[in-house]
Amino acid sequence: MGRSSYREKILSAGISIAHERGFATSGVRDFVQAAAVPQGSFINNFGSKEAFGIAVLDRYFEGLDDIIGQTLRDEARGPIERLRSYFDTISASCEQAGWRLGCLIGNMSLEAPNHSDAIRERLVRIFADWKQPFAEAVRAAQACADLSADLDPDDVAEFLLAGWHGAMLRMKVDRSGEPLERFKRVVFATVLARPAFASTSTGKP
Amino acid sequence: MGRSSYREKILSAGISIAHERGFATSGVRDFVQAAAVPQGSFINNFGSKEAFGIAVLDRYFEGLDDIIGQTLRDEARGPIERLRSYFDTISASCEQAGWRLGCLIGNMSLEAPNHSDAIRERLVRIFADWKQPFAEAVRAAQACADLSADLDPDDVAEFLLAGWHGAMLRMKVDRSGEPLERFKRVVFATVLARPAFASTSTGKP
DNA sequence: ACAGATTATATGTATGGCCGTATATGAATC
DNA sequence: GATTCATATACGGCCATACATATAATCTGT
Incomplete structure (x- = not known):
């Protein structure tokens, strides 16, 4: 060596x-x-720079996975609480950066796919991994009746993850935490609301 | 001259x-x-290239505003239908591009803010304009009881706009329309669901 | 109505600098 | 002695912008 x-x-x-x-x-x-x-x-x-991009992505997601472990997968808390704690933790780290940085994975998701298929495919894999702890929290919430079981938990998980990235996009533009707070306000009052308090009964057959 | x-x-x-x-x-x-x-x-x-970027942004949003006029502001339809029609129209145009392009404004929102304050500020203005027709549709839906009035219509409007951008981000990565469909499925079953005994979300009033 | 001045833009090229990548040579480790 | 990586420099090419000059449309004064 x-x-x-x-x-x-x-x-x-x-x-x-x-x-x-x-x-x-x-x-x-x-x-x-x-x-x-x-x-x-x-x-x-x-x-090459492209290969470096993939290595950067992997390393960044490892750091994210630590946060996920301490929040989304923290089974000491209830599933809805776990979701809230994940979003709050990310919010705090975005605030520390002056609402300027957003998520490196999200950023590269809009930058890279038209230039590099290798990076795009790595992003697909990362998002697939990323979705899992969300889906598990949603399933757990449905199981303990903290959440209506009308919707496919994978749909909800992907929706939350994507919507959160949209909120971070707006955060970068506005340089403000308000888009993140708004996301949490709306989501926890609707998509993630307890069945009894929710206004979401669509009578799905 | x-x-x-x-x-x-x-x-x-x-x-x-x-x-x-x-x-x-x-x-x-x-x-x-x-x-x-x-x-x-x-x-x-x-x-300069920066000034050109702003001109491009303005012109692109003009095109978007035409679509908004034909869908989100089309008062011949009910407010929830208008929202659906907007999302469907954008979906169709994304499909035409092979799910490859997403939204130029969203793309530049993650690219530019760290490099150019002028572009960032223009984006802030564009999003502020963009939100209005969403907020009006949400207010209208709340007024005719198609939607619960629990939430601030501006919150919901911003949430929808940001969430949709998140869905388009995923669309670009996955090169698939599924993230957009997922967004619509979840949103119209929760955030935009009728308060009580909704019949079908696609039925005409 | 006409001549000439004025103005906005076309057109082509120059400038100084940065880009990603390649490659030599040398030092440390097995 | 083979391998791996440090180190430094080199390469061809593209970058955003500047500028000198040419040309067409409008304005002005008569």
Whole structure:
């Protein structure tokens, strides 16, 4: 083997830079400069900017998965509470960034798919994984009658995940947490409302 | 005055190119080449790429406003029907593009705010205008008891608009219309469901 | 109605800088 | 001694913008 590798250093700098300035609009030189490593180490370690993008995506989602573990999968709480805690935790981290950054995965979802199929396909996989803990929380809520069972839990899970990304898109434009708060207000009063209090009885056959 | 101007030609080419390849990742040369005009005409007419971006945004939203006029503001239909018709119309146009393009305004919302405050502020204004017809439809639905009046109509309007953008984000990644259909399924069964004994959401009043 | 000034835009090219990638050479590890 | 990676530099190409000049349409004064 060779020496100790700057891979980690470049990766974590890459997440910051891509998150702040966008992946497509950041140059390889921005990444290596932020990591304070020579430029050649970039190609040595990742081969291409596209491959680096995939590595960045994976690493970012690992961090997200930690948050998911502490919130969405925290079975000490009820399922609706778990969902609320996930959204609140993300809100807090968005606030820390001055409502400026949004979600790197969401950002790359609108940037990359027209340029790179490899990145697009990785995004498909990530969203498929991401959906699961949402779907489990929704199923659990339906099982304990905290939520009406009229709707397909996978539909609801995907809806929540996508809608939350829409809220973060608006957050970036408005530079305000209000879109996130609005999302929570509406969702917990309707889609995730307890059957008795909800105004959602559509009499599905 | 001078001669007849390539402004329109560049603008409409710019919408296509920016929609297909992204605004930030397209070059001025891509725009002028697609418009088949000499490069100097770009700066002559728009001054800078940033100013051009704003012009593109405005023009794109004008087109959207036509669709809004034929659907969301079509008072021949009931308010819930108007909302459905808007989403269906956009879905159809997304399908025509092979689920590849999404919404240019949404795309630029994640691209531009970190690079250009001028574009970000224009986006804020556009979203503020865009919200209005949604809010009016929601208010109308609440007034004729097609919708519970529990929620702030502006909250619901912003929620729908943002959520729809989230659905289009997923559409771009999945290259599929399913995220849009899912959005409609969930929204019309919950947030936009009739308060009590709804018959069918597709039936005419 | 006509000549000339004025203005807006066309047109082509130049500029300085950044882009992603490739590749040599050398050092450290197995 | 093979391998892996650090390190530095090089490459061809594209970037947004600036600018000099040409040309067509309008305005002005007569």
